[in-house]
Amino acid sequence: MPHEVRAVIAMKKDAPAEVQTVLVPDPGPGEVLVTVQACGVCHTDLHYREGAVGDDFPFLLGHEAAGIVEAVGPGVTDPLPGDYVVLAWRAPCGRCRACRRGRPWYCFDSQNAAQPMTLADSTPLTPALGIGAFAEKTLVAAGQAVKVDPAARPEAAGLIGCGIMAGYGAAVHTGGVTRGDTVAVIGCGGVGNAAIAAASLAGARRVVAVDVDDAKLDTATQFGATHCVNSRGTDAVEAVRGLTGGFGADVVIDAVGRADTYEQGFYMRDLAGTLVQVGVPGQEARLDLPLLDVFGRGGALKSSWYGDCLPSRDFPVLIDLYLSGKLDLGAFVTETVALDEVEVAFDRMVRGKVLRSVVVL
Template sequence: MPHEVRAVVAVKKGAPVEVQTVVVPDPGPGEVLVAVQACGVCHTDLHYREGAITDDFPFLLGHEAAGTVEAVGEGVTDLQQGDYVVLAWRAPCGGCRSCRRGRPWYCFDSRNAAQPMTLLDGTPLTSALGIGAFAEKTLVAAGQAVRVDPAARPEAAGLIGCGVMAGYGAAVNTGNVGRGDSVAVIGCGGVGNAAIAGAALNGAMKIIAVDVDGRKLDRAERFGATHTVDSRGADPIEAVRALTDGHGVDLAIDAVGHPETFRQAFYMRDHAGVLVQVGVPTPETTVELPLIDVFSRGGAVKSSWYGDCLPSRDFPFLIDQYLYGLLDLGAFVSETTSLDRVEEAFAKMHRGDVLRSVVVL
């Protein structure tokens, strides 16, 4: 029997979100129904509301979520009712050319639920990142629900589903940060601070946080930054070089996705250093660099998709790090809120007042 639940819907481009009643089907083959316990408010949800990702309105927003499995569909054998899960927006198919080559983190046919969730009048909803978790219940592909230790608080655990995983993975999986490395992270929001935390956990010796907001730089120190650079009052490239004996860093992470921050990250690397871009640019963004500099500086320039993660492997590991006291997921949670206050949470996020607002259901 379909379920009628309260959920946050973006009806049209740029309009305030609305809490409406939506219809969630029972799970079909390969699907699971999840009762959502908490869901983080991410910039990506705001991008959906503003029509910056697609124009497939109306959207069912929310994707950084933890909850419990309420029902499973035919053929689902590795999950059962009552399992505590974090939702992932990548669920490797196992059969595409990338999965067959042993690179499931680049899966080209990631799984989502086959059945749509709808408005009461039957209008299909586009689920943000294939999840749609600003809702009391949501329907996802079984591979999107990753079982984790139920001791983890849902408002902290859910953040692994997007921002924390993206930042941590940018440093660890994509950037291969190691013991003794020097790292610079530009942009100290949720993703940037997760990159800082990942670098610290993996033994980086010097971690330099770069931002234009002093509040964010203060937060970055809590996650492991050893130095901070306020780029409003200093050239960040020169400042980073000054902190690394004039050499630059082994790994520079652009967690903003702007042409200027990309250029800064490119030039604050040491020779043969690595640049990882994890900040999501707008579609019209372009970057121009002298090709001789790209050639002569060596190293690598990489983009990081979802922290190049494998959710079934990485989510339980990060939850364990949290429970062992090594990864302070609770520090990412600035406030908890409700479905009715998501629009207010968007405004706080846009102003930089919060690291993460988390909707608790």
């Protein structure tokens, strides 16, 4: 029997999101039904609403969520009803060529629920990143529901389902930040500050935050930035070089995803340094770099998908860091809002007024 729930829907491109009644089916084979307790408001949800991700409207928005497993479908032995979970938008299949080569973070057949959630008139919905968690309940594949310590507050725990994991993993997994490194992070939103926190936890000697907003730079120091550069009126490349004896950073993380920030990061590296792009670029972004510089500077240019994470391994680790006081997930939560305040949260996010708004149900 389908469950009638309230949920936030983007009906058409650029139209305001609206709360509607949604029908969520009972879980089938390999699926779990999750009662959502909290869900972060991420830029990706706004990209869906704007039609920048695709045109498969209507979209069921929300994907950065924590909640309780209410029911499981046939064949599901983990998680179980009553388990406290964080939802992941990638669930490695274990069978594709990437998984078989021991690189499940590149899985080419990530799992989602097979049954559609629908509007009251049976119109099928496209769930954001295969989750759709701006809803009282949602249906996902069992592998997307990662069991974590229930002591973690849901409004904080849910954030590791996307932005925190992306930034943390960009530094630790993709960038390989280690003790004694110098790290520069371009863009001090949720993803960038997660990368700053991760670099600090990994033992980086210097962590340089780069942004155009002094308030965001002040916040970055709370997460472990040792130096700040406002690139609005300063040459960020020269500033980072000045802080590193003229050499540049060992690892640079572009958490913005624009051609100009990528170019900054490219030249901000030390020779043979690593540049990690974790900010998602727009479809129109283009890059123009002298190929001789790409060759001559050496090092590595990497893209980080979801922080190159394995959710079943990494989510519990980040929750443990949070509960031990080493990773302040709560500091990422600027405000909590209701389902019908998502549009207001989008506006605050665009204006740079929040680090994260979180819908609490």
